[in-house]
Amino acid sequence: MAILEVKNLEVFYGVIQAIKGISFEVNPGEIIALIGANGAGKTTTLQTITGLIPSKAGQIIYEGQDITKIPGHKLVSMGIAHVPEGRRVFAGLTVLQNLYLGAYTRKDKKEMEDTLEMIYERFPRLKERRDQLSGTLSGGEQQMLAMGRALMSHPKLIVLDEPSMGLSPIYVNEIFDIIQKINQDDGVTVLLVEQNAKKALSIADRAYVLETGKIALSGDAQALMNDDSVKKAYLSE
Ligand code: ATP
Numbered sequence: 001m002a003i004l005e006v007k008n009l010e011v012f013y014g015v016i017q018a019i020k021g022i023s024f025e026v027n028p029g030e031i032i033a034l035i036g037a038n039g040a041g042k043t044t045t046l047q048t049i050t051g052l053i054p055s056k057a058g059q060i061i062y063e064g065q066d067i068t069k070i071p072g073h074k075l076v077s078m079g080i081a082h083v084p085e086g087r088r089v090f091a092g093l094t095v096l097q098n099l100y101l102g103a104y105t106r107k108d109k110k111e112m113e114d115t116l117e118m119i120y121e122r123f124p125r126l127k128e129r130r131d132q133l134s135g136t137l138s139g140g141e142q143q144m145l146a147m148g149r150a151l152m153s154h155p156k157l158i159v160l161d162e163p164s165m166g167l168s169p170i171y172v173n174e175i176f177d178i179i180q181k182i183n184q185d186d187g188v189t190v191l192l193v194e195q196n197a198k199k200a201l202s203i204a205d206r207a208y209v210l211e212t213g214k215i216a217l218s219g220d221a222q223a224l225m226n227d228d229s230v231k232k233a234y235l236s237e
Contacts, residue, residue, distance in 0.1 A: 001064060003028045003157055003189050004049070009058035011041075011048050018044045020213035021058065026157070031183050031190040033200035033221065035234060036210035042193040043085055045210070046161050049191075050082040051075050062157070077105040081155035085162045085193075087146040091135025095126055098134050098145055102152030112152070118186070119148045122178060140171030147178065157189045158182065164196045172196065176203055197234035201225045209234070 002025040011019035051072035106112040120127035164172045194200035204221040
């Protein structure tokens with residue numbers, strides 16, 4: 001059974017239809033990429049799944065349950081964590097304070113401390129800088145913090161919006177290596193939105209190509225990487 005199923009989803013901003021009936025699924029253990037140009041509807045899709053924007057039609061099913069109308073904070077305790085576009089760390093709080101904020105749904109303090117240790121293993125830099133104000137971190141470190149904060153809720157599904165945005169190539173590689181480790185070693189299912197299609201397809205199992213609110217193409221990431229139309233539209237340097 002799919003961990004997440006999106007069925008005929010439609011989303012509007014006022015009279016403008018941003019999402020025009022898309023359907024896709026994410027199976028447990030997969031890394032799924034949604035790729036597409038600026039304005040294709042990638043962020044809107046993620047924000048609708050994580051309960052930030054209401055849908056007009058369609059269904060979102062998570063672990064067999066209809067979550068279409070469930071608000072975002074409840075979804076976190078159900079195991080869905082969202083790493084938003086632009087990271088959104090709390091600049092005036094320390095790294096550790098930001099991480100603790102991600103754990104607001106946790107009840108068992110010991111388990112939460114174990115998760116924190118796991119996150120410090122994944123992101124040694126966050127451990128080094130745990131008492132530093134988050135606003136003083138580099139973009140790449142802020143991305144790590146946003147991911148660490150999401151992982152503090154011990155999610156089954158992590159939804160990542162443009163993790164590579166604005167980062168230097170070295171950081172991009174580091175962030176994508178960590179995404180793979182979170183998936184392979186920690187067993188977290190990943191739904192990833194990226195404008196950097198090449199990077200996203202290089203770690204994804206499958207991908208969906210969004211064009212003006214519709215799914216234009218889908219398939220194995222490797223096959224899409226070799227597809228001429230994808231190459232031409234999304235992979236040229
Ligand atoms: P980007 O990579 O730029 O974030 P995207 O693929 O994530 O692009 P969305 O941000 O989801 O695309 O935008 C989809 C469409 O909805 C675009 O046409 C955009 O202009 C429109 N849109 C997005 N947010 C709003 C909003 N708050 N109000 C009105 N229209 C919006």
